[in-house]
Amino acid sequence: MLRKGTKAPRILTAALLAGLLGTAGCAGGSTNTGAPNASGLPDVVAQSGTIRIGMSPDLPPMEFRDEATGQVVGVDVEIANAMAQQLGVKAEFVEQPFDQLLNSVATGRVDIVMSGLSDTTERQKTVDFVDYFLSRAQFYSLQDRAAEFTSPESLCGKKLAVSKKTDYYLMVQKYDAETCGGKGRPAIELLPTDSGSAARLQLEQRRADVAVQSGENLAFFEKKDPAKFETVLEPLSGKPFGVVVKKGDQQMAAAVQKALTAVVDNGSYQAILDKWGLGYGATRPVVNGVKP
Structure with a gap:
């Protein structure tokens, strides 16, 4: 319950972990910095094991609720899960109204947003994008x-x-x-x-x-x-859909871009798009690809 809407659990976990590592270092007469964060994600996200993804499931086939199962499914769900696998974390989808998504990532209620949201120069004033699909x-x-x-x-x-x-x-x-x-x-x-x-x-x-x-x-x-x-x-001429990242969070943007590029290179990305009949929109991930 606390995972949604606050970063307190992550901050506490990180603080406790740092304290334990520091104590262990003193006891052994050396500093133990632990294993490197290979995912490239910010440490607080990597250590939580979960990346929280804001999503408004009302844009089929990108994201929508399956009438038979009640589960949220779609292109973005499948790409996000493939991306999370590359990052070594679990994707947690946080459902929100569409008009609250940008504010949620800006204020840290979610880590990223993936919800058929177009990259525009106006939106780039408050958030950053990793473009991943050419919409029209x-x-x-x-x-x-x-x-x-x-x-x-x-x-x-x-x-x-x-x-x-x-x-x-x-x-x-x-x-x-x-x-x-x-x-x-x-x-x-x-x-x-x-x-x-x-x-x-x-x-x-x-x-x-x-x-x-x-x-x-x-x-x-x-x-x-x-x-x-x-x-x-x-x-x-539509704008590309982009994964939304907090403005200035270059580490998160780079990690997302790297993971999405891996999903493209291993063939999963194209397979997902073709499955949903959207192969025409394939593109390689780029940060803030829309220019003034």
Whole structure:
């Protein structure tokens, strides 16, 4: 219970361990520094044997709750477990609302975040990222309306639903400025929602003409219900998903990057992506890959 929301157990363990090692060193007439931390993780994390990973399981297939088992599953879960294995620790997933994830890693309630969260220059002001997947944003509509959207200009004057909590909201505003409203055409009417599922509901209830969300998320629902939605137009240039690390924690970032690189090199990474139909997003891990 204490493992979630506080680092007290780790700090206490580290302090006791240091005291015991110091006592042993005095008794033997020499200093015993113990075995080196081969994982590269900060000592307090390595010694705990667990890396706490913040996650909001509401973005299938990246992370979601399996209806049959009730377990949190998905691409990020599998990559995180493979990464933790390389680090020699156990992955502990700490479920949180999406809009609390960045603050949780910044304040130490979790060690890292892995939850389909895009690396952006704005977010880099408060946290660091280890990019690991090339996401893409996709326009989509109901199947019986998909034929209406044949060119970028066909979005002008239409009602578009998009989660205001994602960077897709800003991307669509830019799209409108470059294609519709900013070019003297009827502006896209944005319908901001609290989530991707709420945007889909706007379409289903025909309050919106078109919507935008993660191409990965959309592909999952297209397979689950192939007769409902259909992608339209070309994907937007999405931002890479990144493992979120506390700002300035270079040791954690380097350890995560090294472990993810090992997962890529041993073939596990590509196998996980291919299993979920997301092989197109493969990339090599890089720290703060999005530049101004």
